[in-house]
Amino acid sequence: MNMNGKTVLITGSTDGVGRHVAGELAKQGAHILIHGRDASRAKALIDEIKARGHAAPSFYQADLSSLAGVRQLADAVKADHKRIDVFVSNAGIGSQNNGPQRQESADGYELRFAVNYLAGFLLAHLLLPLIKAAAPSRIVNVASIGQHPIDFDDVMITRNYSGARAYGQSKLSQIMFTIDLANELKGSGVTVNSLHPATYMNTTMVRAGGVTPMSTVEQGSAAILHLVEGDDVADRSGLFFNGMNETRANAQAYDANARKKLREISLKLTGLES
Numbered sequence: 375m376n377m378n379g380k381t382v383l384i385t386g387s388t389d390g391v392g393r394h395v396a397g398e399l400a401k402q403g404a405h406i407l408i409h410g411r412d413a414s415r416a417k418a419l420i421d422e423i424k425a426r427g428h429a430a431p432s433f434y435q436a437d438l439s440s441l442a443g444v445r446q447l448a449d450a451v452k453a454d455h456k457r458i459d460v461f462v463s464n465a466g467i468g469s470q471n472n473g474p475q476r477q478e479s480a481d482g483y484e485l486r487f488a489v490n491y492l493a494g495f496l497l498a499h500l501l502l503p504l505i506k507a508a509a510p511s512r513i514v515n516v517a518s519i520g521q522h523p524i525d526f527d528d529v530m531i532t533r534n535y536s537g538a539r540a541y542g543q544s545k546l547s548q549i550m551f552t553i554d555l556a557n558e559l560k561g562s563g564v565t566v567n568s569l570h571p572a573t574y575m576n577t578t579m580v581r582a583g584g585v586t587p588m589s590t591v592e593q594g595s596a597a598i599l600h601l602v603e604g605d606d607v608a609d610r611s612g613l614f615f616n617g618m619n620e621t622r623a624n625a626q627a628y629d630a631n632a633r634k635k636l637r638e639i640s641l642k643l644t645g646l647e648s
């Protein structure tokens with residue numbers, strides 16, 4: 375895809391790999407909608423992109439740990455734009471951010487499930503009319519190779535909690551949503567794929583976990599950009615990639631029953647059901 379003049383929304387682009395993707399796409403002439411919580415981090419990125427001679431991105435501030443925040447973000451984007459060519463759902467918290475203990479979102483949901491999965495689920499649905507209006511267009515869900523099957527009797531992980539399990543559940547949920555949404559969007563000209571960008575990139579979330587980084591944001595960014603603009607994936611949808619290569623996710627992703635359950639729960643939790 376030629377990105378010149380395209381409108382691209384990247385959640386969580388004030389830091390880490392999303393920030394790098396934003397810079398690369400701005401270089402190619404795309405209009406970037408930056409999103410994050412922190413206005414000063416956003417300003418630093420906007421200044422950097424402008425200083426390189428590229429079009430100034432717009433900034434949308436929203437905390438995705440509240441569904442009201444997600445809805446406000448969608449409303450603000452809709453007020454400014456009629457079409458979105460690419461939506462990269464990238465914002466996330468790792469297994470250790472703010473400590474490994476169980477935390478809840480503003481709506482009382484397990485925090486990693488809420489921020490990493492439910493927010494992107496709701497945002498994608500709210501923005502679908504704009505994404506469809508730009509077809510051929512793409513959705514890219516930044517998931518992970520770190521996946522944990524969902525226990526449908528305890529989706530909010532009130533028992534045997536660990537940050538790694540919660541993170542893995544949220545990431546597998548993104549992949550399951552990707553498969554379902556791809557089926558729903560067949561024939562619409564909108565593709566949706568998910569990926570593990572790279573293993574232990576040198577980012578805030580990895581450093582927060584005290585893990586020694588194993589790869590660079592440049593590597594993860596290249597994998598995301600492949601799904602954003604690669605010609606080889608133009609007509610491919612519902613897939614999971616490890617870096618640049620298509621691969622299989624956790625077996626639960628291919629269980630249609632489990633995906634149906636997750637979808638029903640998600641519609642209910644986000645208020646989309648009504």
Ligand SMILES: NC(=O)c1ccc[n+]([C@@H]2O[C@H](COP(=O)([O-])OP(=O)(O)OC[C@H]3O[C@@H](n4cnc5c(N)ncnc54)[C@H](OP(=O)(O)O)[C@@H]3O)[C@@H](O)[C@H]2O)c1
Pocket residue numbers: 385386387388389390391392409410411412415436437438439463464465466467468489516517518519570571572573574575576577578579580
């Ligand atoms: N790092 C890795 O090795 C790795 C591996 C596999 C997958 N991933 C995935 O890649 C994506 C990006 O990760 P990263 O490593 O680049 O992380 P990062 O450097 O920690 O950046 C996370 C981004 O998400 C935003 N964010 C976090 N919580 C938010 C909230 N409640 N509301 C709104 N925005 C929020 C942050 O915004 P603020 O600037 O406001 O904090 C930041 O822009 C994540 O989905 C992650 O799961 C990363």
